[in-house]
Amino acid sequence: MPVVARLEEVQNLGKKLVTVGDQDILLINMKGVIYAVEGECPHQGAPLSGAVLKDTYLACPRHGYRFELKDGSCKEHPEFDLKTWPVRVENDEIIVDLG
């Protein structure tokens, strides 16, 4: 499983876009918990680095679809699922399980 960033590179309530192979992964630090989600919105491909973070979800900057951080689900539009990956932090390094 690849180390994709160091913990200090993703500030609290911040995001960082990394690329592993040909996959863009958006890392999110929600109050100390790190999440890894795909970098583009599954609706029409807007870059999610500009998404708004709130409580348990992020909101796409283009049409406002809200995706849960924990599983990428979208309550209002369940046909659109944001891809997510399990994350582990070890020795201040962020490791993403790409499966």
Ligand code: FES
């Ligand atoms: S492109 Fe993200 S909600 Fe439409």
